[in-house]
Amino acid sequence: MQVIVPFAADAPKTRLSSTFSAAERRQFAGAMVRDVVDAVAKTGHDPHVLATGPVSVDVPVTVDERSLDAAVNELLESHFDAAGDDEPIAVVMADLALATAPSLDRLFETNGDVVFAPGRGGGTNAFVTRHPDFRVDYHGTSYLDHRAIASSVGASVGVVDSFRLATDVDEPADLVEVLCHGDGRTREFLVEAGFELVTADEGRVTVTRTDRVG
Numbered sequence: 473m474q475v476i477v478p479f480a481a482d483a484p485k486t487r488l489s490s491t492f493s494a495a496e497r498r499q500f501a502g503a504m505v506r507d508v509v510d511a512v513a514k515t516g517h518d519p520h521v522l523a524t525g526p527v528s529v530d531v532p533v534t535v536d537e538r539s540l541d542a543a544v545n546e547l548l549e550s551h552f553d554a555a556g557d558d559e560p561i562a563v564v565m566a567d568l569a570l571a572t573a574p575s576l577d578r579l580f581e582t583n584g585d586v587v588f589a590p591g592r593g594g595g596t597n598a599f600v601t602r603h604p605d606f607r608v609d610y611h612g613t614s615y616l617d618h619r620a621i622a623s624s625v626g627a628s629v630g631v632v633d634s635f636r637l638a639t640d641v642d643e644p645a646d647l648v649e650v651l652c653h654g655d656g657r658t659r660e661f662l663v664e665a666g667f668e669l670v671t672a673d674e675g676r677v678t679v680t681r682t683d684r685v686g
């Protein structure tokens with residue numbers, strides 16, 4: 473199965489601007505997309521990066537500068553035009569730094585015309601569609617919007633409840649999850665950059681960046 477991995481290559485992860493410089497955000501996003509591509513490849517399926525600009529990965533890349541929705545919907549349409557209704561296709565976001573092959577396999581193997589892995593906060597972190605008419609409308613509460621779109625085309629819906637797939641790395645608080653649960657390039661980037669967990673007597677665990685000498 474083809475697994476599309478959308479990737480904002482030019483100015484990624486703006487919600488992490490208070491934490492990283494623009495160059496670091498590109499490196500961090502690059503580490504995440506490589507971790508996601510590796511996890512998809514370990515499932516035995518075929519990752520295909522859909523990027524807004526050139527990206528150096530060992531899998532096919534399509535560069536499409538249009539909006540996320542326009543780029544993904546064109547691939548969905550051309551996939552079902554070429555492959556017919558029997559061949560599913562998946563979309564897995566490039567910022568799922570905790571994604572693993574077993575968590576993705578659960579998504580890919582769940583029954584339903586369209587199967588979603590919701591993200592925390594209302595987004596759609598990943599889905600597989602077996603229905604030729606399902607199209608995306610990302611941003612905002614896209615999980616609810618996508619359920620409504622699936623319903624409007626007569627598609628049955630499945631949902632995967634997965635901590636790993638629900639954790640998209642958007643904001644500084646999400647870095648805690650990467651340090652706690654990650655084991656790939658993304659976590660390595662944070663450790664190399666001097667990020668550590670901070671526990672306090674009250675409140676949630678946070679991260680801090682230590683000054684590294686030499």
Ligand SMILES: Nc1nc2c(ncn2[C@@H]2O[C@H](COP(=O)(O)OP(=O)(O)OP(=O)(O)O)[C@@H](O)[C@H]2O)c(=O)[nH]1
Pocket residue numbers: 478479480481483484485486487488501522523524536538539540543565566567640642
């Ligand atoms: N191909 C493509 N991918 C996109 C685009 N916008 C976002 N993405 C990817 O879609 C996924 C979810 O997007 P966001 O969480 O908004 O990521 P982002 O745009 O890097 O982060 P913010 O700037 O903080 O919103 C990530 O994998 C992004 O790399 C786009 O216009 N085109």
Ligand SMILES: C[C@H](OP(=O)(O)O)C(=O)O
Pocket residue numbers: 591593594595596597609610611612613614615640642
């Ligand atoms: C693309 C968007 O990502 P989020 O803004 O939720 O991270 C979504 O899932 O609709």
